[in-house]
Amino acid sequence: NAGVTQTPKFRILKIGQSMTLQCTQDMNHNYMYWYRQDPGMGLKLIYYSVGAGITDKGEVPNGYNVSRSTTEDFPLRLELAAPSQTSVYFCASSYPWEALPDEPQHFGDGTRLSIL
Amino acid sequence: KNQVEQSPQSLIILEGKNCTLQCNYTVSPFSNLRWYKQDTGRGPVSLTIMTFSENTKSNGRYTATLDADTKQSSLHITASQLSDSASYICVVSARGGSYIPTFGRGTSLIVHP
Numbered sequence: 001n002a003g004v005t006q007t008p009k010f011r012i013l014k015i016g017q018s019m020t021l022q023c024t025q026d027m028n029h030n031y032m033y034w035y036r037q038d039p040g041m042g043l044k045l046i047y048y049s050v051g052a053g054i055t056d057k058g059e060v061p062n063g064y065n066v067s068r069s070t071t072e073d074f075p076l077r078l079e080l081a082a083p084s085q086t087s088v089y090f091c092a093s094s095y096p097w098e099a100l101p102d103e104p105q106h107f108g109d110g111t112r113l114s115i116l
Numbered sequence: 117k118n119q120v121e122q123s124p125q126s127l128i129i130l131e132g133k134n135c136t137l138q139c140n141y142t143v144s145p146f147s148n149l150r151w152y153k154q155d156t157g158r159g160p161v162s163l164t165i166m167t168f169s170e171n172t173k174s175n176g177r178y179t180a181t182l183d184a185d186t187k188q189s190s191l192h193i194t195a196s197q198l199s200d201s202a203s204y205i206c207v208v209s210a211r212g213g214s215y216i217p218t219f220g221r222g223t224s225l226i227v228h229p
Contacts, residue, residue: 101147105217107160
């Protein structure tokens, strides 16, 4: 199993450009998440999804959009890139926390995004 | 507001030595506490998880403890190796309602030969 796969690994954008960060998992997890990690800070939840067709905002959703058309994929969209969105983005997946609260989240290796 | 505080922010030790990392939290009602290891350039990987009724959990050379009364946890690393150089993140989850775990900022550990 590949686990959680994120693409691209690195990207440089100009202010105002848009892009989609891809995330796919092969563990048949219902729940998927997007986090951003800024230097010296804890991971902040951007959006999460409890299943195909269902998404919800996390702590820092402004400037981002998500969709969940399949169980496997959970892309994150930046419409108008801003310098404040320079960060490392992590996608994660897990079993439903209500049913299996002790199961951990599985993380991808991140997308490093710079906006200049 | 749910918070997780970790100390120290960074730590440098010599290979073979032991060390202990601390985590204090104010998440309520408490569900579980996890320690993750994050290698440079990689995503976090779960090391241990503890629920309210557990006060210690081991994973090889890693031993986590939990005091639910004082809302404190520690991660003890025994006989450190160069590969232990990483960031160690404490994550606390609350019971019920919307599941948004609270992440600490991590402790950066450097093990020198």
